[in-house]
Amino acid sequence: MPTVLGQNQYGKAETRVVRVTRDGPVHHIRDLNVSIALSGAMDDVHLSGSNARVLPTDTTKNTVFAFAKEYGVASPEGFAARLAHHFVTGQEAIGTARVRVEEYAWDRIPTPGPAGHSFVRSGRETRTAQVTFDGAGGRWQVLSGLKGLTVMNTTDSEFHGYVKDRYTTLPETRDRILATEVNACWRHAWDGGGEEDKDEWDEAFERTRGHLLGAFAETYSFSLQQTLYAMGSRVIEQTPGIDEIRLSLPNKHHFLADLAPFGLANDNEVYYTADRPYGLIEATVLREGATAAVPVDLTNLP
Numbered sequence: 001m002p003t004v005l006g007q008n009q010y011g012k013a014e015t016r017v018v019r020v021t022r023d024g025p026v027h028h029i030r031d032l033n034v035s036i037a038l039s040g041a042m043d044d045v046h047l048s049g050s051n052a053r054v055l056p057t058d059t060t061k062n063t064v065f066a067f068a069k070e071y072g073v074a075s076p077e078g079f080a081a082r083l084a085h086h087f088v089t090g091q092e093a094i095g096t097a098r099v100r101v102e103e104y105a106w107d108r109i110p111t112p113g114p115a116g117h118s119f120v121r122s123g124r125e126t127r128t129a130q131v132t133f134d135g136a137g138g139r140w141q142v143l144s145g146l147k148g149l150t151v152m153n154t155t156d157s158e159f160h161g162y163v164k165d166r167y168t169t170l171p172e173t174r175d176r177i178l179a180t181e182v183n184a185c186w187r188h189a190w191d192g193g194g195e196e197d198k199d200e201w202d203e204a205f206e207r208t209r210g211h212l213l214g215a216f217a218e219t220y221s222f223s224l225q226q227t228l229y230a231m232g233s234r235v236i237e238q239t240p241g242i243d244e245i246r247l248s249l250p251n252k253h254h255f256l257a258d259l260a261p262f263g264l265a266n267d268n269e270v271y272y273t274a275d276r277p278y279g280l281i282e283a284t285v286l287r288e289g290a291t292a293a294v295p296v297d298l299t300n301l302p
């Protein structure tokens with residue numbers, strides 16, 4: 001049976017790079033996990049075994065380290081954009097480069113003297129960025145995001161009025177804990193403009209994170225779906241440069257512990273949590289008129 005080569009891409013995945021910038025005794029760190037995926041005129045390597053157009057994945061890994069030294073890491077998005085631009089403009093065979101970055105956050109450890117060089121990994125939250133540069137069209141796509149941002153409201157959450165069939169056992173509640181782990185990915189309207197180093201990426205990230213947290217905390221919730229929409233629309237409404245955000249919110253259920261066997265009342269004070277199964281609430285929120293482009297399945301993003 002004849003076969004044909006379909007979509008293909010290659011590059012080094014998960015290059016871990018830690019960049020230390022020394023400002024006298026005060027050090028700064030950026031801790032990244034970088035994955036490169038290159039595509040273009042790569043038929044030969046698959047079909048004939050000729051490597052004449054193949055920039056080794058090893059080289060793409062080396063480039064990550066070299067760029068960290070030469071240009072520093074102003075932001076995950078800026079670093080990814082610089083790499084994507086480099087591969088597409090530097091290699092004739094490469095038409096498109098997609099660079100994914102995970103960033104792990106570190107806080108300073110307070111010390112009696114001036115805080116300088118001691119850090120502690122903060123939380124389980126991971127910042128994400130994905131930059132794709134299509135050389136033929138000169139088109140950029142910049143996605144920013146986060147995963148593992150765990151939040152909880154201990155009241156202002158109800159869930160009732162839902163469909164009941166013969167298998168429904170869930171009791172209605174007028175006051176429950178609402179907890180989730182925010183996984184989000186948002187798309188910037190950015191056309192490149194040679195601003196790979198644009199350091200506003202960090203500020204934009206913090207603002208968006210703040211909107212997500214603010215909307216979660218301030219929404220009186222009748223479902224996690226409603227909270228999700230409030231979070232997404234707050235980001236879109238407050239940020240002219242973001243037209244689309246996708247949210248994936250596992251419902252981290254908290255159940256009231258049964259204290260009746262001990263003769264104790266449980267007035268919404270003692271809960272147990274179960275990590276699985278969990279409700280998984282997912283949706284994209286768009287500016288009116290915008291076209292959806294953020295992948296529906298965020299689990300495969302960095």
Ligand SMILES: O=c1[nH]c(=O)c2[nH]c(=O)[nH]c2[nH]1
Nearest residue numbers: 159170222223224225251279
């Ligand atoms: O916020 C919720 N949305 C649901 O769709 C749902 N389903 C469920 O069992 N609990 C909840 N909670």
